[in-house]
Amino acid sequence: MTSSKDIHAAAYPAIALDPSERLRFMNCHSVTRADTCISCGMCESLCPYGVHRRVEGHAKILPPDDRKCIGPSCSVNYFFCVANCPTKSLSVGPSDNSRSLGDPRWPADVVLATWRMAETGKPMSLDDPANCGLSGGGFDELRFVLPSKKTRYDPEDISVSVDLNRRGTGEKITLPVPFYGGGMSFGSISVHTMLARLKAAKTWGTFICTGEGGYPALLVPFKDNIVLQIATGLFGVREETIQRSRIIEFKYAQGAKPGLGGHLLGDKNTPDVARMREAVPYTSLFSPFPFHSVYSVEDHKKHLDWIESVNPKAILSAKVSTPTDEDMVAVGSYYAGAHIVHLDGGYGGTGAAPEIAKKNIAMPIEYAIPKVHRFLEVEGIRDEITLIASGGIRTAMDVAKAIALGADGVVIGTSELVALGCVRCGNCESGRGCPRGIATTDPELERLNPPDWGAERLDNLYTAWRLQWCELLARLGMEDISELSGRTDLLRYRDRPAKEVGR
Amino acid sequence: MYERYHIPMKIVEPRAPRIPEFTISRADNCINCGRCEQACIYGVHKRSESDPREMADPVNHLCKNCFRCVAECPQRALTMSNGAEYCSLGRGVWTPLRISTIWGEAETGKIPVFGAGYSGMFSGPHFDGMWTDMSEIVRPTRDGIHGREFISTSVDIGRLPLSLQFTPSGALRTELPPLLEIPIPMVLDLTRLRIKSEWMIRGIASAAKHMKTYVFADIDSLTQDMLSDYGDCIVPVIPPGKDVSTIELPNGTGMVELTVETSWKNDSKTLLSRFPEMVVSFRVKARKGIEDTVLEMLDRDIAVAHIDYDDDGEEHGASKRHASESLLAIHSKLVSVGRRDAITVMAGGGLAAAEHVPKSILCGADIVSLDKALLMALECRDCVECAASSCPVDIAAASSEWVEGRVMNMVGAWRDQLLEVLGAMGIREVRRLRGEVGRALFFDKLEEEFKAALVGGGRR
Numbered sequence: 001m002t003s004s005k006d007i008h009a010a011a012y013p014a015i016a017l018d019p020s021e022r023l024r025f026m027n028c029h030s031v032t033r034a035d036t037c038i039s040c041g042m043c044e045s046l047c048p049y050g051v052h053r054r055v056e057g058h059a060k061i062l063p064p065d066d067r068k069c070i071g072p073s074c075s076v077n078y079f080f081c082v083a084n085c086p087t088k089s090l091s092v093g094p095s096d097n098s099r100s101l102g103d104p105r106w107p108a109d110v111v112l113a114t115w116r117m118a119e120t121g122k123p124m125s126l127d128d129p130a131n132c133g134l135s136g137g138g139f140d141e142l143r144f145v146l147p148s149k150k151t152r153y154d155p156e157d158i159s160v161s162v163d164l165n166r167r168g169t170g171e172k173i174t175l176p177v178p179f180y181g182g183g184m185s186f187g188s189i190s191v192h193t194m195l196a197r198l199k200a201a202k203t204w205g206t207f208i209c210t211g212e213g214g215y216p217a218l219l220v221p222f223k224d225n226i227v228l229q230i231a232t233g234l235f236g237v238r239e240e241t242i243q244r245s246r247i248i249e250f251k252y253a254q255g256a257k258p259g260l261g262g263h264l265l266g267d268k269n270t271p272d273v274a275r276m277r278e279a280v281p282y283t284s285l286f287s288p289f290p291f292h293s294v295y296s297v298e299d300h301k302k303h304l305d306w307i308e309s310v311n312p313k314a315i316l317s318a319k320v321s322t323p324t325d326e327d328m329v330a331v332g333s334y335y336a337g338a339h340i341v342h343l344d345g346g347y348g349g350t351g352a353a354p355e356i357a358k359k360n361i362a363m364p365i366e367y368a369i370p371k372v373h374r375f376l377e378v379e380g381i382r383d384e385i386t387l388i389a390s391g392g393i394r395t396a397m398d399v400a401k402a403i404a405l406g407a408d409g410v411v412i413g414t415s416e417l418v419a420l421g422c423v424r425c426g427n428c429e430s431g432r433g434c435p436r437g438i439a440t441t442d443p444e445l446e447r448l449n450p451p452d453w454g455a456e457r458l459d460n461l462y463t464a465w466r467l468q469w470c471e472l473l474a475r476l477g478m479e480d481i482s483e484l485s486g487r488t489d490l491l492r493y494r495d496r497p498a499k500e501v502g503r
Numbered sequence: 504m505y506e507r508y509h510i511p512m513k514i515v516e517p518r519a520p521r522i523p524e525f526t527i528s529r530a531d532n533c534i535n536c537g538r539c540e541q542a543c544i545y546g547v548h549k550r551s552e553s554d555p556r557e558m559a560d561p562v563n564h565l566c567k568n569c570f571r572c573v574a575e576c577p578q579r580a581l582t583m584s585n586g587a588e589y590c591s592l593g594r595g596v597w598t599p600l601r602i603s604t605i606w607g608e609a610e611t612g613k614i615p616v617f618g619a620g621y622s623g624m625f626s627g628p629h630f631d632g633m634w635t636d637m638s639e640i641v642r643p644t645r646d647g648i649h650g651r652e653f654i655s656t657s658v659d660i661g662r663l664p665l666s667l668q669f670t671p672s673g674a675l676r677t678e679l680p681p682l683l684e685i686p687i688p689m690v691l692d693l694t695r696l697r698i699k700s701e702w703m704i705r706g707i708a709s710a711a712k713h714m715k716t717y718v719f720a721d722i723d724s725l726t727q728d729m730l731s732d733y734g735d736c737i738v739p740v741i742p743p744g745k746d747v748s749t750i751e752l753p754n755g756t757g758m759v760e761l762t763v764e765t766s767w768k769n770d771s772k773t774l775l776s777r778f779p780e781m782v783v784s785f786r787v788k789a790r791k792g793i794e795d796t797v798l799e800m801l802d803r804d805i806a807v808a809h810i811d812y813d814d815d816g817e818e819h820g821a822s823k824r825h826a827s828e829s830l831l832a833i834h835s836k837l838v839s840v841g842r843r844d845a846i847t848v849m850a851g852g853g854l855a856a857a858e859h860v861p862k863s864i865l866c867g868a869d870i871v872s873l874d875k876a877l878l879m880a881l882e883c884r885d886c887v888e889c890a891a892s893s894c895p896v897d898i899a900a901a902s903s904e905w906v907e908g909r910v911m912n913m914v915g916a917w918r919d920q921l922l923e924v925l926g927a928m929g930i931r932e933v934r935r936l937r938g939e940v941g942r943a944l945f946f947d948k949l950e951e952e953f954k955a956a957l958v959g960g961g962r963r
Contacts, residue, residue, distance in 0.1 A: 023574070025570070025573060025574035025575075025579075026570075026574075063532070065579075095582075096582050096583060096584035096585075097570075097573060097582055097583050097584075099584065099585060100525055100568060100583045100584055100585045101568075101570065101583075103622035103623070104622065104623060104624050104625075105620070105621065105622050105623070105625075106622065135623070135624050135625040136624050136625050136626070137624070137625025137626045138625050140625065141625075252639050253637065253639055255620075256620050256621070258637040258927055259637035259638065259923075259926060259927020259928065259929075260923060260926070260927060263616060265616070289926070289927075290638075290639070320639050321637060321639065323636050323637045323638060323639060324636050324941075324942070324944060325639075326639070329639045346621065346634065347620055347621045347625075348620050349619060349620040350618065350619065350620055351618050352616055352617070352618050353616065353617070353618075354614045354615065354616050354920065354923055355604070355614075355615040355616070355617060356614070356615075356857050356858050356920045356923060356924065357923060357924075357927065358620060358621035359621050359623060359631075359634075359858070360633075360634060360635055360858045360861075360862075360924070361634065361635050361636075361637050361924065361927050361928075362634060362635075362636070362637045362927075362944075363634050363944045363949060364625065366953065367944075367949045367952070367953050370953065370956035370957070371952070371956065374956060391620075392620065392621075405956075414619070414620060422619075423568070423569060423570050424619055424622065425567055425568040425569045425570075425619075426617045426618050426619040426622065427567045427569065427617070427618060428617075428618025428619060429616055429617055429618040430616075431544070431545075432544050434569075434618075435543075435544045435545070435567070435569035435571050436569060436570075436571065439618060445544070488956060488957045488958075489957075491957060493953075493954060493957055
């Protein structure tokens with residue numbers, strides 16, 4: 001048997017190198033020049049990054065362009081402007097902009113690092129602090145125990161692919177990367193964003209879930225890369241959509257709002273969206289919870305049998321949240337015939353959800369993965385089911401940690417949006433939607449992000465991530481990412497008592 | 504005819520200027536090109552009305568931190584920063600986010616719904632290190648607030664008989680103690696407010712009346728007018744030091760509250776014999792060993808133990824146990840003697856967000872009493888020094904209609920969020936949530952399991 005590595009190694013796209021100025025507005029550090037400056041030009045001649053500049057023929061030096069500044073860590077360099085200024089007029093410190101960007105889960109550093117990777121395709125080093133958030137728990141306190149010695153390796157020799165189907169039935173699907181894109185519906189995000197994600201998915205041979213709103217005809221050419229989601233509202237679920245999809249996902253619950261149905265607030269339900277959902281425009285669409293056709297695991301089997309009779313080749317995923325008994329739910333899904341159990345943890349993304357549900361209902365994914373993984377092992381069915389984790393997986397290292405905790409692969413969502421320029425302001429739900437044109441249905445805002453530009457940024461992000469995984473695996477002496485699954489022995493957990501964790 | 508309980512809500516605008524969460528400053532090198540005005544979809548940037556050649560100061564409270572204007576300014580003249588006043592709001596569990604959330608709830612009556620995933624800390628102390636369970640598919644469930652099936656939030660106040668006895672002829676032999684029922688597990692507590700005017704008392708009492716719940720107020724602060732208007736929802740609170748053998752109680756709710764002091768055992772005997780038809784509540788400051796005090800109350804047939812925690816939800820004195828632990832200890836003790844329902848446990852203090860209601864109940868309270876949150880609904884800025892004369896929002900001057908609207912909006916939004924949690928858990932009445940720790944996930948326990956799971960890993 002040829003390994004998936006042989007099939008896909010040649011298919012990785014080359015890094016696109018088309019920098020986009022648009023997202024280079026953020027200054028992490030602010031450089032201030034006091035009035036005592038005598039415009040001697042010393043700083044200009046020293047700074048190799050171009051922070052200080054004087055226009056030819058001008059007496060005064062321009063205000064510092066601190067976007068290019070590398071911050072106080074520059075003080076180790078001989079050319080550090082602050083130390084060399086003869087009148088001591090310069091100072092450097094964190095900027096107000098960067099302090100008001102991001103949050104503990106997505107600090108400014110992580111947002112900016114994601115932008116950088118989306119722009120350049122260059123991976124972060126494995127010990128960069130921007131591989132983690134600052135939320136004080138879970139992935140943010142987990143580290144890999146790495147051998148200090150760096151090894152030479154060729155990324156082409158390392159496989160990061162994952163098999164989605166480990167059962168005897170249905171199509172065999174192998175993803176060349178250990179992730180696919182999470183469900184974001186037509187209505188929650190713009191068609192341009194959907195197109196960008198799908199184009200990138202097509203290039204990489206992975207999938208994107210279209211969420212529960214169905215999808216416009218424009219996306220049909222990408223049908224081989226679409227995961228069709230069947231959610232409680234059944235929006236966009238028709239015989240032909242089931243028949244043309246290779247993966248069908250039943251969304252029993254979503255991590256950001258477990259136990260609640262989908263929310264699409266009226267403002268974003270434009271006539272196009274409403275037509276797709278067969279609803280009245282500008283009304284709020286709250287999907288019910290749960291499936292009223294499913295009140296037991298037998299009913300769940302009935303659901304899967306329904307899809308199997310419409311599309312026998314499709315592989316079936318059950319997306320569930322993380323209650324205390326999620327291990328039992330996973331086993332039930334297996335016996336009902338699912339190929340994939342997809343656990344969505346509480347800190348996952350959403351287009352709109354009650355704040356109370358995001359933090360307080362169901363546990364974070366970090367706790368759920370090892371629990372389900374072990375339980376499936378004890379049941380003796382671990383090797384026949386694909387365990388996919390999602391909900392708060394932000395960086396390549398989060399992906400690797402989720403896999404080391406016991407998952408086979410992950411689903412990502414917010415990271416892709418951040419790559420497209422999301423600043424995590426959390427205003428996707430109402431009005432015209434996302435002011436940055438990502439999660440919006442407003443035709444004018446949508447135009448801010450052309451699909452090709454977006455696809456290129458995602459290509460770059462995936463490239464950078466893949467190289468990070470390759471380096472990690474090489475350092476750990478592995479050749480295939482499947483070797484990492486369940487290797488909790490490679491993780492170190494910096495534990496702190498609950499009282500010290502907090503705001 | 505069945506009537507569905509509903510709290511009417513309407514928008515009640517704030518009286519004071521809004522405190523912006525973000526502020527945008529415009530530097531001198533602005534060339535008034537107006538690109539920011541085009542970029543901003545929230546209307547933060549506008550041209551000056553007096554001189555259209557210039558940009559007006561940014562309307563900061565409309566800013567939602569999207570960075571569009573900062574990114575698109577050709578002069579890089581705009582800077583986003585966190586609002587200084589916003590950041591300095593509140594203290595302890597009363598964080599700026601919680602305070603501004605209450606303001607929003609009191610204004611609109613809506614459940615806060617936003618886009619993007621959770622953005623806070625992974626976990627935290629006490630209630631923040633606690634998650635409620637949810638049910639996937641297995642249990643029969645319902646549609647929450649958006650659906651058809653009914654979720655009851657009614658609770659009883661009083662001593663529930665643990666069994667009923669009948670005479671041979673089938674008549675009820677058990678003497679039923681006085682019992683009250685309220686449709687929400689929340690009562691309003693005026694006694695702990697740092698500042699109160701007659702309008703506030705009337706407004707809050709009127710809100711309680713509309714919501715069919717109770718308001719706890721000092722007996723001395725009540726006028727005859729108030730009692731005739733809202734008497735059936737006011738629980739008079741008798742301050743320490745009053746002689747209960749002569750005290751006269753207004754007609755009304757059928758409930759009265761005293762404070763636990765050295766003489767409380769005699770007081771309770773006197774009161775119960777003088778007013779056998781009354782539900783008698785005792786308010787006690789939570790301290791170390793509170794569970795034993797509650798057990799003593801139970802033995803003296805006191806109907807309600809009203810436990811006071813401090814504003815951070817912690818016990819008074821040196822123990823500093825948080826309500827989440829303390830309530831669980833009380834609940835477990837009552838369960839261990841097999842008489843949990845013979846007393847109603849009411850908990851107040853430190854309830855700063857909607858999720859604290861279901862979490863307190865999960866830990867063992869029957870009812871929560873809201874105190875500081877009421878002031879927050881009235882736009883309180885939580886100053887360190889508090890006096891009516893120096894109040895930045897002049898809270899005492901607010902009209903009773905405005906107070907009523909704000910309080911009903913907040914309580915209504917909190918009830919709707921309680922319904923969301925109950926719905927997600929697949930629980931159809933709030934009585935069954937009480938003490939259901941099996942349906943809650945605690946940080947310490949999860950953490951222990953997680954660390955144990957990390958140890959066992961290895962090559963598959």
